[in-house]
Every structure is written in C-alpha cells, then in structure tokens.
Amino acid sequence: MSGPVLAFIEHAGGEPDRLSLEALAFARSLVTKLGAALEAVVLGSGVEGVAGQLGAHGVGAAHVATDARLDDFAPAAWGAAIRTIVAARAPAAVVVAGSERGNEVLAHVAARLGLPMAANVIEVTPGNSWRLVRQRWAGSLLEDAALDAPIRLLSVAPHAVAAAPTAATSVPTISTFAPELEPADLVARVVRREPKASAGVSLADAKVVVGGGRGVGSAAGFANLEALAKELGGAVGGSRVVTSLGWRPHSDQIGQTGLRIAPDLYIACGISGAIQHIVGCKAAKRILAINTDPDSPIMAVADYAVIGDLGAVVPAITAEIERRRAPA
Amino acid sequence: MNILVCVKRVPQTGGRIVLTADGQAIDTKFLGHTISPHEECGVEEAVQIVEKEGGSSAVLTLGPAEAEEQLRDAMAIGIDRAILLETTGGEWDPVSTAGAIAETVEAQEAAHGHFDLLFFGNEAADTGDYQIGVRVAVALGRPVINGIKDIWFTDDRHAVLARREAPGGGWETYELPLPVVLGVKEGLNLPRYPSVPGRLRAKKKEVERVALGSSPSGALGLGAGEDSAGLGGAVPGPTKLLLRLPQEERSAAEVIGRGAEAAPAVVDMLERIGVLAR
Numbered sequence: 001m002s003g004p005v006l007a008f009i010e011h012a013g014g015e016p017d018r019l020s021l022e023a024l025a026f027a028r029s030l031v032t033k034l035g036a037a038l039e040a041v042v043l044g045s046g047v048e049g050v051a052g053q054l055g056a057h058g059v060g061a062a063h064v065a066t067d068a069r070l071d072d073f074a075p076a077a078w079g080a081a082i083r084t085i086v087a088a089r090a091p092a093a094v095v096v097a098g099s100e101r102g103n104e105v106l107a108h109v110a111a112r113l114g115l116p117m118a119a120n121v122i123e124v125t126p127g128n129s130w131r132l133v134r135q136r137w138a139g140s141l142l143e144d145a146a147l148d149a150p151i152r153l154l155s156v157a158p159h160a161v162a163a164a165p166t167a168a169t170s171v172p173t174i175s176t177f178a179p180e181l182e183p184a185d186l187v188a189r190v191v192r193r194e195p196k197a198s199a200g201v202s203l204a205d206a207k208v209v210v211g212g213g214r215g216v217g218s219a220a221g222f223a224n225l226e227a228l229a230k231e232l233g234g235a236v237g238g239s240r241v242v243t244s245l246g247w248r249p250h251s252d253q254i255g256q257t258g259l260r261i262a263p264d265l266y267i268a269c270g271i272s273g274a275i276q277h278i279v280g281c282k283a284a285k286r287i288l289a290i291n292t293d294p295d296s297p298i299m300a301v302a303d304y305a306v307i308g309d310l311g312a313v314v315p316a317i318t319a320e321i322e323r324r325r326a327p328a
Numbered sequence: 329m330n331i332l333v334c335v336k337r338v339p340q341t342g343g344r345i346v347l348t349a350d351g352q353a354i355d356t357k358f359l360g361h362t363i364s365p366h367e368e369c370g371v372e373e374a375v376q377i378v379e380k381e382g383g384s385s386a387v388l389t390l391g392p393a394e395a396e397e398q399l400r401d402a403m404a405i406g407i408d409r410a411i412l413l414e415t416t417g418g419e420w421d422p423v424s425t426a427g428a429i430a431e432t433v434e435a436q437e438a439a440h441g442h443f444d445l446l447f448f449g450n451e452a453a454d455t456g457d458y459q460i461g462v463r464v465a466v467a468l469g470r471p472v473i474n475g476i477k478d479i480w481f482t483d484d485r486h487a488v489l490a491r492r493e494a495p496g497g498g499w500e501t502y503e504l505p506l507p508v509v510l511g512v513k514e515g516l517n518l519p520r521y522p523s524v525p526g527r528l529r530a531k532k533k534e535v536e537r538v539a540l541g542s543s544p545s546g547a548l549g550l551g552a553g554e555d556s557a558g559l560g561g562a563v564p565g566p567t568k569l570l571l572r573l574p575q576e577e578r579s580a581a582e583v584i585g586r587g588a589e590a591a592p593a594v595v596d597m598l599e600r601i602g603v604l605a606r
Contacts (some may be wrong), residue, residue: 012496018431025382075462075473101495103451103458104511110459111466116423116565119458121575132566134534136455139353142574144456145566153456174402187471188502196497204497208603232603240365252513256453257365257514267604275341276453286601288594289581297343299581308587316588321439321604 002036002126006091007059008040008082009028010113011050016057019097021163024057026121027095028166031058031158034126037064040172041085043070043078043179044227048145051174056165061173063089069181073101079108081179088177091151092126098155106155117147135160138256138279159283164260172297201235203252208234209263211254211281213243214312215270215291219247224314225269233322237261239277255280269310273298292312329383329485331374333447334429334461335367335402338394338454347505351570352418354454363398368450370512372519373479374447377404381485382409383444388424388432393417403530404522408537411436411512419455423564424544426463430537433468434474445488446509450474466508473502474511 010017016024024040031038039061042051049129051062055057063085070077082105086094094109094146096102099119110117122135122142130147153154194200203209209228214223222236238248240255253259255277266284271277273289273296281287282301290310299305304312339359346355363371374385387402389395390413399410413428420428437443446468448461457472465472478491478499487505493514494500522530545564584593598604 017495038548058465076471099495100450100475104462105524107459107462108466111426111463114562116421116563117457117459118566120456131569134566136571137345137453138456139574140341142572143568144572145568147566149563149565184469188473188504190500191503192501193494194499194501233462244518246518250518253515265598265601272358275342275345287581288584288597294583297505300576302581303462305581305583306585306587306590306594307583308590312588313594316591317594319398320591321598324595 002040003036003090003092004037004061005031005034005042006082006085006089006094007038007056008094008096008102008105009040009050010097010099011042011044014049016050016053017097017099019099019102019158021057022161023095023097023102023160024054024059025161025163026156027093028058029161030093030095030124030126030305031107033047034092037061039089039091041065043067043081044313045071048174052171055170055172057171058166060170061175064176065179066176067179070179072190072263075101075104076108076188077179077181078105079112080181080185082109083112084177084179086151093152093154096155098157103155105153106153109207110153113151113153115151115153116143116147116201117153117155118147119155120152122157122160124152124154126149137275140275140279171207179266201233201236203235203254203259206235206261207264208232208266208267209254209261209265209281209284210234210269211239211271212248212269213239213271213277214241216242217270217311219245221311224311224318228267228314228318231318232265234263239271239274253280266310268298268302269314271298272296273301329377329381329444330441331377331385331445331447332433332443333367333370333374333385333387333402333407333462335371335387335389335398336364336393336449336452336454337361337389337391338364338397338452345573347571347573352568353571361394361397363401364449364453365452365514366451366453366512367447368518368519368534369514370447370449371402371405372517373512376517377445377479378408381481386411386436388429389413390420390428390540399535400527401522403533405520405527408527409533412432412535412537413540414537415540415542419568419583420457420543421545421564421567422455422463423459423562426460426467427562428535428540429460430467432463433464439529442507444506446453446470446507448509450511450513461509461511468509470507470509472502472509472511473504476512477510477515479510479516487555503505
C-alpha cells in the first residue's frame, strides 16, 4: 500500500500557477501507476479558494496552512510547512513545479530530510528502485536515473506535460494545518518589492522577437533589429555572446542562463545556434534564421531561412513591410 | 569580507552535444571547459566585493584533477586562493557533493577564519540539480537565498541585501545577516576576462588539494556505504544511469532566399503566418 503523492501548489492572485497545474498532471499519472491518492499542499492566508479549484485537477485532499508568515516567499519556511505535512501523511513522493521557487523550496525539504531530490523530471516509473528521466543542460540532454529513497522528491520540468483538468470534477476535502516553523526558517524572506517597469512590450510577452548574435557585429548594429521589431510590434533580444560583450544588457539575453521565450515568431539574426541559446528560443512557434552560413546549427531548429548578410537582409525586410503598408 | 565561491567545471558545448559511446558523459575530445556561467558571476562578484570592502577570497571546486584549470581561471581575475576537492571515477551525486563541500567549509574556517559569504551558482549548467547551495547552507545552519542578481550591504556591514527577479516581473529584495549563502545568477555582473599578468600571478597562487576519490554512493549509487563521511546519514542520489539526446521534432529549414532579394518572399511568409496583421 503506497502513501499518497503530495503536490505542492504555487499560486498568485487566487489562482494556481500554470507550472503547478502541470506538476499536478504529472502527479496524476504517477498516482495511477502507484494506485495511490493525490493530495496537495497550499500555503498562505485565504488560499482555500485556490485549494477548491484543485479538484478539477484530480486532487482528493488539500492541506492548507493559512499562516500569514507564509504569504510571501520564504523558502525555508515554505519547506518547513511541506515537511509538517510530509511527517503527517508519509507520502510516497512530493511533486513540485520545476520553477525557480519550486526547485528552491524542494531543495530545503530535501536538505532537512536528508533525502535525494531529482530536479526537472519528465518521466517517472515507480518500482523497487524508482526510475526517472530528467533534464540536463536545460533540456538539451536527458538523463535516465535511479532514485532510491523512502520519499521521492521530484520537481517537474516546465512544459514537459500539459496542465489539463480531469474529466471528472470533484471538490477536494480541505483541511487546515499549523506549520511547524522555527525562527531560522523565517530569516530569508522578502523585505521589499519593486514592481515591473512598464515600458512597451516585454521580451517575455512579445509575439514577435528579433534576436541578434555575434553576427550583428556591434551594439550599434542592433539599430536594424530594433527597426524591424518596431514594424512587427515585437521586442529585441540577443544571445549570450551579445550580452557578455556588453552590446545588450543581460536582461535581453535569450538562453539557458537568460530568458526562455515562446513567441509566435522568432527571427534569429547572425546567431549560430549554440545549445545555450537554442534552449531559450526553441519554444517559439516558428523560427526564421538569417545567417551567412547555411550549415550553422541554428538551421537545424529553424523553420525558414534566409542565407545572407543580416546587415543587408534585415533592412530590406523592414523596407518591404513599410512599402506594403504605404497607401497606394 | 571573506568570501568563498564554489564553482563547477563544465564543457563548452557549442552547437551540438555528442555523447561518449557508453552514454555516461559528454564527449569532450574536441571541447574546451569553462566555469559554469552563474558561478563565473559569483567569482567576479567576490573579486569586486574584496576590491571594495577588503578581506579575502577563495574558490572551491569538486571535480577531476583537470578542474585546476577553472580554479586558475578564477585566480587569474583576482581570487586569492583555491581548494580542489579532487574526485576520480566520474560524477558525484548532489547529496554527496554537498556533504563534501560542507565538511570542507568547516575545515577551511577552522584553519583560516570564517567566511562571511558563500557563493554558489543558482544551478550548474550541466546537471542542473538546483540544490547544492541550499544543502550546504542547511548543513552549516546558515540562511540561504537563490536567484540573486544584485548584492549590497547594510551600512554596518552586518547584513547583506540581495535582490532577485520576482515571478511575473519586478524585483524582490532579501536582507540576511552574515554569514550567509547566496545562489547567484548570470546578470549579477559582467565577468571580466583574465589579463596576461593576472594569468601569470595565478600560476604562482596556491591550490590546496584534497583527494576525495570516487563517489561515496558507489558506482551505481545503491545506498551509501559505511565510508560515506560527511553525509550525516543522508540518503545519496539520484544516480545517473545513462545520458541520451532528446528526439527533435523540427525538420530542416525551408530556405526562402538569399540576400536582400529575399525580402518580398520573407514578408509574404510574415503575412501568411499572421504576424504582420495590425
């Protein structure tokens, strides 16, 4: 008889986070394999509404800690609250979203319980020894691994599974619990927030992104990319080379150590296609590569290509759009 | 400020990953190695803080003998000394790695005085385990926060202020009393390139070597042996069995044209996929 699978649910504005719902979908397939129950843990004041929505995602019982000390992010305290429920429920596994916060909180749980943790898992097969597949290099490489522990701590790689609700909708049993927090758990907590600077369409949200690599040649060379992005109502980003050279600020970096974008169209200009960059842009619906080298690795992930010097091609595209838009 | 930066040696993968025949590692015959990107920023930050505030800096890595190269790179841009926890026989799992680092920090502090700051990368570029810094902090009983892209101090220098990006945009700031562990991210600063005099100086600096041998969790990691010192009874893992490349769904790119003459065909495509409509 297996203990339940416990899913940790992040939330904002009274709604569960999308990545947490993906983690729930992952956990649902795990409980089917185990023949176990699916339970959730939700933290913060007034989260009963969030917990109530989880029935549609297969959760039978939700444990909520309506403790105001957990309202804002405090990773050690969130981890302690999860450990309180782990002690009470003896789960077979704890599943979290492979978000920045999810991985960080699970690391606290793992460290305090003295258990291994597998980050960014995409598949799991329970057994005497659990087998799992996890992402390395932000998904450019996969690792088959074994996990031998009484409680399996897993984070689910973003977008590895879809966040689909179940057919049968039910209302989960909601029970409140008092997390066992020590003063040390509350040392690392947010003391100040600064809102997002709202200036035009952000790189993360843009429908069209024009990206530049070493082939752009200089910081000034980005003027051509800016002009094309303006015509398309898009945003400009760059590869790691470009931010490391100081041609663009780091916040414009698309890649493993920068932003992961998912626009309708990504126009890769003078970008060779290092895997560091590809993992940041491969979620784009379509990729147009503009490059002098028809054999560059970017061509393997691009849908469309123009072979040529971006210094000539990009302004020509901008001019063509302007020409078609001009009144006849 | 006395600072220890923990770094990892990783391959410079470039455009395509090729695995060794046994599927246990990336084939690095034709690749160079580097410090994992987040940790490069940790190294730069440590150098900048010591330049400004005084104190000393050290760099530590757990890895093969060849990882001395990355320690010399860190010293070439201004880190004072280095510690190599030398392993044999492949990767260590994250639990064993963190156990060995925590023990080493205690030994280093007993010998050289305490570290105000311990820097880790938010996650290593290769394994992406997202846990080493937190495990070390918990073992040492110090506060820890990840994702840091900005670091400054209170006027009395008793606490550090650390800022990271909030989910959905904006920033959140943490204030933590020293000593503290920070998981840092690229964007914290722009790491400098080592100068030739810097490289020459680095050659003369000390690298303290500690022979760790092979992973205490054993070749297949099936439970910790009696000699799993430093794990404090923790269960090691996960255990790597095999590496493989994901299946790619995209087919080869359709070449629309060459040079500026391709512009009308490109704009036709933009209209067709609906990104030009306003």
